[in-house]
Amino acid sequence: MADLRIDLAGIKSPNPFWLASAPPTNSGYQVQRAFEAGWGGAVWKTLGDPILNVSSRFAAVSFNGQRVAGFNNIELITDRPLEVNLQEIYETKKRFPHHAIIASLMVEPKQEKWHEIVKRVEDVGVDGLELNFGCPHGMAERGMGSASGQVPELVEKQTYWVKEAAKTPVIVKLTPNITDITATAEAATRGGADAVSMINTINSLAGVDLDTWNTVPHVAGKGAHGGYCGPAVKPIALNMVAECARNPLINVPISGIGGISNWQDAAEFILMGATGVQVCTAAMHHGFSIVEDMIDGLNNYLDDKGIASVMDLVGRSVSRYSNWGDLDLNYKIVAEINNDVCINCNKCHIACEDTSHQCIDLYSEDGRPMLKVREEDCVGCNLCSIVCPVDGAITMVERKSSIPPMTWNERQTLISSLSK
Amino acid sequence: MSEHQQSTEEIKKVDHYLDSGFKIKYVYENLSGMFVEFARQEEVVLLQILTADARKYFSAKLQEQTLLQ
Numbered sequence: 001m002a003d004l005r006i007d008l009a010g011i012k013s014p015n016p017f018w019l020a021s022a023p024p025t026n027s028g029y030q031v032q033r034a035f036e037a038g039w040g041g042a043v044w045k046t047l048g049d050p051i052l053n054v055s056s057r058f059a060a061v062s063f064n065g066q067r068v069a070g071f072n073n074i075e076l077i078t079d080r081p082l083e084v085n086l087q088e089i090y091e092t093k094k095r096f097p098h099h100a101i102i103a104s105l106m107v108e109p110k111q112e113k114w115h116e117i118v119k120r121v122e123d124v125g126v127d128g129l130e131l132n133f134g135c136p137h138g139m140a141e142r143g144m145g146s147a148s149g150q151v152p153e154l155v156e157k158q159t160y161w162v163k164e165a166a167k168t169p170v171i172v173k174l175t176p177n178i179t180d181i182t183a184t185a186e187a188a189t190r191g192g193a194d195a196v197s198m199i200n201t202i203n204s205l206a207g208v209d210l211d212t213w214n215t216v217p218h219v220a221g222k223g224a225h226g227g228y229c230g231p232a233v234k235p236i237a238l239n240m241v242a243e244c245a246r247n248p249l250i251n252v253p254i255s256g257i258g259g260i261s262n263w264q265d266a267a268e269f270i271l272m273g274a275t276g277v278q279v280c281t282a283a284m285h286h287g288f289s290i291v292e293d294m295i296d297g298l299n300n301y302l303d304d305k306g307i308a309s310v311m312d313l314v315g316r317s318v319s320r321y322s323n324w325g326d327l328d329l330n331y332k333i334v335a336e337i338n339n340d341v342c343i344n345c346n347k348c349h350i351a352c353e354d355t356s357h358q359c360i361d362l363y364s365e366d367g368r369p370m371l372k373v374r375e376e377d378c379v380g381c382n383l384c385s386i387v388c389p390v391d392g393a394i395t396m397v398e399r400k401s402s403i404p405p406m407t408w409n410e411r412q413t414l415i416s417s418l419s420k
Numbered sequence: 421m422s423e424h425q426q427s428t429e430e431i432k433k434v435d436h437y438l439d440s441g442f443k444i445k446y447v448y449e450n451l452s453g454m455f456v457e458f459a460r461q462e463e464v465v466l467l468q469i470l471t472a473d474a475r476k477y478f479s480a481k482l483q484e485q486t487l488l489q
Contacts, residue, residue, distance in 0.1 A: 329476055378423040403480035411479045414486060416449045 002302035003309040004295065006040070009169040009194035009253045009274040011128040013100035015040035016266065016298075016310055017291050020278035021104035021130060021173075023075065024288070028088030032095060037288035038295055041100030043278060044089060046077035046132045047121065048106040048144070053079055056217040059206035061232065070232035071281045072206035073215065074224055076138045077106055082120065082350050090124040101125075102171065106132040106144050109154055111161045118165040128168045130255075131159065133184070134175035134200025136227045143189045146175040146200065152187035159191025169194040169257060174240075177203050178232075181240045185250045196244060197255035197278065199237045201227025230281035235257030238272055242321045245273025262290075263297030270310065271317035325409040330401045333380035335360070335373045341393040344369045348384035348394060375399070423471055431466055444482055452458035454478065472489060 004015040018041035019025050019034050026045045034042055053075055078085060091394035093101050103121045107113040118129065132139075133149030140147040148154045155172065161171050172188035174181055176199035185196050203225050207216040215223025237258020244250045256274030258264050261282035269277050282290055298310065307313055337348070337360070349371060352360040359377035363370050373384075385394040406414075421429075426440070434456075438444075442458035442465070454469040456478065469475050 092447075094486055330480070374424075377422060403477060404483070406479055406483065410483075414479060415447050415449070417486070418444060418482070 002307060003070075003311075004040075004299060004302075005309075006276045006311060008255060009103055009171070011041070011100050011102065011127070011169050011171075011195075012098075013040035013276065014098060015295055016270065016276035017294050018042060018100065018102070018255070018276060018278045019283060020280040021046050021102075021132065022280040023073075024280060024283050026078065027080075028092045031088075031092050031101070034283075034288045034291075035092070035099045038291040039099075041102065041127075041276070043102040043104050043130050044085065045127075046104040046106045046135070047082055047085055047187055048077050048139075050079050050081055051076040051138070054219045056219065059217045059226070060230070061206055063232075066231075068230055068285045070206075070228055071202075071230035071284070072204050072217075072226040072228050073201070074137050074219075074226040077104075077132070077135065082117075085119065086124045089121075089126060093125045093127075100127045102128040102130050104130045104132050104173070105162075106135065106139060108142075108144060109148055109158055111164075114158060114161040114353065115165040118162055122167055126168060127172060127195075129166055130171040130173050130197060131162060132173055132200070132364050133158070133188075134173050134177075134198075134202050136175060136177055137199055137225055141217040146177050149173075149175040149184060149200070150178050152183050155184045156191040159188050159193050161194035171195040171197050173257075175200045176236060176240060176258075182243050182247050182250060185244045186247070189250050189252055195253040195255060195275075196250065197257055198240050198244065198360045199233070199258045199271040201229045202236065204228030229259065230285075231259045231261055234261075234265060238268060241269055242272040242273050242318065245315060245318045246321055261285075261349065263294045263301065266294060267298060267301055267313070270313050271315070272321065273315045273318045275311070275314050289305065298326065298413055323409075325412075326407050328405040328407060329411065330403050330405055332399045332401045333396045334375045334378040334399055335380070335382075335384050336395045336397045337373055337384075338372045338393055338395070339370050341390055342371060343390055343393070344371070345389060346371070347387045347389065351383050351387045356381055360384060427471035427477075428471035430467075430469050430471055431477050434469070434478050436473065437465065437467065438485075440480060444485055447482065455473075 009379045021043040025042045026032035031042045047072045057075040059072040060068045063069040103126045135145030139145035172193040174184050188196050209380040241256045253275040254273050260277050260279050266277045349360045357379050361372050411417045437458040442460045445459040446457040454475050456467045458465050
């Protein structure tokens with residue numbers, strides 16, 4: 001039985017699975033039910049001046065039969081008075097003293113506003129604070145959320161103001177709606193952040209109704225951009241976590257967020273540098289009980305790997321994430337087709353012939369249709385194995401190169417020494 | 421000619437010059453590929469290398485020459 005406890009910048013929780021600040025953490029009733037189900041922590045739905053919401057609020061993108069491949073929302077922060085939330089936080093913390101409760105906060109970018117809310121929230125016993133510099137809709141139009149989070153100077157300044165008043169660890173939650181998230185992560189670090197979390201949601205419009213021409217969702221025939229999350233955003237989030245994890249100027253723990261739906265997703269984020277993960281869409285889709293499989297799965301994985309503590313898994317893949325210019329140009333893999341398993345759907349041939357390097361030949365052997373890869377023309381792009389519907393029919397295999405390893409950067413240095 | 425055949429031809433030419441005592445003197449690249457000047461005493465020949473595999477191969481040969489110098 002592996003030790004799943006984590007310590008993220010001083011915030012301790014019984015496991016790395018936290019609910020993200022979102023509808024699932026709107027109230028004490030919900031958070032207490034989540035803790036009963038097994039979640040290790042919860043980032044309370046963002047506190048600030050109570051807002052007014054609209055109806056409707058959510059939309060989902062389904063793809064080829066998979067419901068909620070992506071999820072879009074135009075809901076804002078809490079619409080409940082601060083006192084109500086604080087009372088419920090106090091009661092929840094009292095009932096679950098060993099679970100992590102982090103208060104997500106959003107106020108106008110003014111020093112006194114931050115000082116006031118930090119003091120009031122910490123007085124009820126939260127374990128940490130998460131500054132919401134990421135919400136992309138509604139609040140951003142009022143100068144908060146991602147409007148703050150897209151400006152490194154504002155991230156640094158507001159983090160600094162919070163740190164002036166805070167006694168608990170401060171996590172800065174970053175928006176992905178920016179060209180380079182490491183710029184704002186560095187700013188948060190300069191401002192004194194104890195940790196960063198990412199990603200918040202991505203600007204999105206889920207769709208347009210082809211009959212009514214309304215946006216999806218719409219509010220009385222009008223729409224506005226929302227925030228996109230769910231499984232579709234995981235690769236974007238994972239890259240952003242990894243980019244921050246390998247940046248030496250961002251030397252604080254990371255809380256990973258973005259499309260995490262199961263223990264495998266969580267393990268990937270942890271391997272890429274996240275100390276813990278936050279989940280929202282998967283819980284909204286399937287309920288709080290999904291955490292049971294997450295805990296079991298991660299525990300079994302760690303046991304299988306012979307790793308005693310999940311903290312020992314953190315960042316183990318970061319050094320394997322590099323710049324393109326540092327990849328070996330001479331590393332070679334090729335596709336290998338197992339005709340005993342192949343069902344001759346020819347998707348690999350079509351994909352290669354139409355959109356890649358035309359190296360999969362169709363031929364017949366004793367009247368049986370066969371496929372063969374011309375290795376000398378295969379560039380190892382993986383496309384055939386990606387489109388193949390049968391496990392084990394196409395394997396990408398390594399071929400020893402006749403020339404030694406050389407990266408693009410090494411090559412350019414070499415060539416520049418003999419350039420005119 | 422397939423790209424593989426073309427790169428094989430280009431690699432043969434690189435090997436031919438190097439095996440004949442030529443040294444790589446200048447290298448430059450532009451939109452048309454890589455241009456290499458091989459020199460042997462006063463004799464200079466220009467080789468244009470088009471294919472990616474041959475340009476990789478040439479880079480390895482340039483590294484060999486650099487290490488031997």
